[in-house]
Amino acid sequence: MKVTFLTAGTGSYHCGACMRDNALVTALHRDGHEVALLPMYLPMMLDEEVLPQVRGAPIFFGGINVFLQQKFSLFRHTPRWFDRMLNGTRLLRSAAKRSHMTSPRAQGEMSLAMLRVEESQLTKELERLIEWLQGHEKPQLICLSNALLCGLIRELKRRLDLPVMVFFQGEDGFLDGLPEPFREQCWAEMKSRLAEADLLVAPSRFYAGVMAERLGMADDRFEVLPNGINLEGYGPASREGPPAIGFLARMSREKGVGVLVEAFIALRKTGRHDDCQLRIGGSCTKGDEAFVTALKKKIAAAGLSAEVHWHPNLTREEKEEFLRGLSILSVPVT
Known part of the structure; x- marks a missing residue:
């Protein structure tokens, strides 16, 4: 056809x-x-x-x-x-x-x-x-x-x-x-x-x-029909290192990364997951930079800058490595 x-x-x-x-x-x-x-x-x-x-x-x-x-x-x-x-x-x-x-x-x-x-x-x-x-x-x-x-x-x-x-x-x-x-x-x-x-x-x-x-x-x-991707190169998650919550999408308000940041701050305030990290990866355009800067300030005010890692505009190989290092992935859903 x-x-x-x-x-x-x-x-x-x-x-x-x-x-x-x-x-x-x-x-x-x-x-x-x-x-x-x-x-x-x-x-x-x-x-x-x-x-x-x-x-x-x-x-x-x-x-x-x-x-x-x-x-x-x-x-x-x-x-x-x-x-x-x-x-x-x-x-x-x-x-x-x-x-x-x-x-x-x-x-x-x-x-x-x-x-x-x-x-x-x-x-x-x-x-x-x-x-x-x-x-x-x-x-x-x-x-x-x-x-x-x-x-x-x-x-x-x-x-x-x-x-x-x-x-x-x-x-x-x-x-x-x-x-x-x-x-x-x-x-x-x-x-x-x-x-x-x-x-x-x-x-x-x-x-x-x-x-x-x-x-x-x-x-x-x-x-x-759920979205599909090419799975070549993706492997199982690594069990080394601290537990890590991940986000992999465009770093924009519409994709919900701001909600995830708020949730992570609330999680850390409970005192039950002091070793947990947040790793944010994905596209970051010029139009997203002001929003991302505001999120970083909010994280800094909570004293968690060292626990949140940013990975903008990943290559394919970097994306594969990023995903292997996560314990759980937060996905914006449609």
Whole structure:
């Protein structure tokens, strides 16, 4: 079967959804399927090998092009060679490092534009994607890595006449963080667009229930497929050293690391686990630094700085070693 994944890249930090998609694509390829993985917005940041046919894939709806086309009519008519230049990997990675400077209003405008893509100022990017799929990939199935891409469903089905499946990955937190009127408009548009999907996939039964309620959909519209990763290199935990609680995700408020820090401080105050450590690993972007600094101050005020260890932006090998040193891992759940 020919399957194409459209995956939103992050550009400047490791992304769990990208790693899940890469692992899934690799497994499907190993099972004999013809699979493509096309990055959207920004390059993907992976800590593992990708298939050769994936490595050279172009970026669609490149972040710089999308921003300029949404804001200025001139860029809706620029030639393809100019657009390709703005989609350069180095340029997009540089832009991604400044993404935290984007205003909430601009995020709301862009999110709504992508959910109404065929009615937006981004039709040039939509045409480029459709042309590529028609001329190069010719897939039998399209997979969208998150529900914020569901604005593509209508045109993909109309123009390519194929089924579209959508994965969910914590969209409620992002949408709820948008200012009005964009929050309400985006929720309403997502509900309308997802009704046209052929399959909706949630990473857990809990999150399927959350999104079914928020979108006013029946529970049986959702299938549950837990996220998977490539397990190569991961071994059993070491039993040496003091007990250690671990966190491995983006160091952001949304991922709950602040709650874990509060819990660790409360645990140490009981006096029953004086040798326990907290080890925090994962991506830390420019936009996360102020939040992390505030957490470090809170830990210092509790007199626990020596017991909390920070491991930002781990490599694959460092991640494997980090996990082996934990007694228990706290996981942000959707």
